Amino acid sequence: MCAVQFPAIGLIWWIGEQLGDDYAYAGAYGAFAVFALACLLVVAPLVLPVLGLLHAVVHVLPAELLAHRAARRTRGPVWAWHLALTAVLGLIWAALALLLWDWPFTTTAPLFAALGVVPVFGLEWLRRRPRGPWAVWLPSLFASVGLFLLVFLGGVLATVTGILEEYEPPVLSAGQLTGTWRGEEGAVLSLGAGGRAELTDVPAESGSADQNAEPAFAVCDGTGTWLLDDKGGHERAGVVVRLDGECGQETYWRIGGTESEPELFVPFGDPDAPDVRILTRD
Structure with a gap:
């Protein structure tokens, strides 16, 4: 479930970079931009499982372990503790990124915290489903594609309607x-x-x-x-x-x-x- 959200997150980053690029010529939906994005989608099936596993190991699973311990000692459902501790770990990773690479904390903190939302709720949903690899992979595939298409259509509509504005160079005399x-x-x-x-x-x-x-x-x-x-x-x-x-x-x-x-x-x-x-x- 960790890998489900990465294509949509990558698309959001892509649109933001293209619309905010001082030196772009065709915007986020130019021919070259779309071609490059299509190339990334071809290699995505090879990269996404690795990214999802890494995210689970360093973020979601440690939070789940802590959530079970917290739920045994205090009141509250495990999923609520899992969600809260995932957000806390996201803030810790954002602080580490600030110290090591000088990434802006105000941007990475909510992003890293939000990265745990889909996996936590996805795990709770999958626990109620029948066991088996297809019971995990097929819903994850459909969810990933649906989320990607939703972000893509939303980005197009937001750009066309002016909610997202493309970069405009300064007017100088x-x-x-x-x-x-x-x-x-x-x-x-x-x-x-x-x-x-x-x-x-x-x-x-x-x-x-x-x-x-x-x-x-x-x-x-x-x-x-x-x-x-x-x-x-x-x-x-x-x-x-x-x-x-x-x-x-x-x-x-x-x-x-x-x-x-x-x-x-x-x-x-x-x-x-x-x-x-x-x-x-x-």
Whole structure:
């Protein structure tokens, strides 16, 4: 029963990541996103039993053992103690994740606590069913598929109706873009107020027709010009940088991030697996 909920939880995570991705192009239900999700579903029958067993060993079964001991010493049904102790163990695991990996406790604590709800009630239901492997696996299969489809349809409806909003890049003026932007490996892009640009180790389009060419971009130094394109010429507003010399081609830096922490980025190379280069305001 522990593995029943993992496909739905994975789908919730997937939708959240896709809708909140600054650099996504097709949202949570784009063709590539759906294809990648379908690939994950193919390997799910091999992975889910392992994940379910691990979850049972470290979370559900220890809570059940403690629940039986607590029920013998105090009043109350075993399932209630099991549910409460599962939630407590979830909080302990969330605290451990905070200490080891700096995962946000406010997010992981309710998630880890909720992970025990379905197994606890599922165990109580299965105890009243006939014994046998099919009596366990078939209901678990139907429950997992049904829960997955419910989350998928709910995610689609919530997105279409606007309950879940896709990421929207900040709207910046030319004046807000003026200044120094820095990236990896010492890249510095200075956008002047007069439309002049200075580049130091800044990635630029190489001009190669082969999207799989290595490297996917040229690294340029020098001067050039820049302008804000917010008139719909591209899929989102951004900065067009043209160099005066022969290094690289015209490069379109898309606007991302947030209004308080804006970013400029370019996905170089293969559109399905781009090398995303990001500049942040100095």
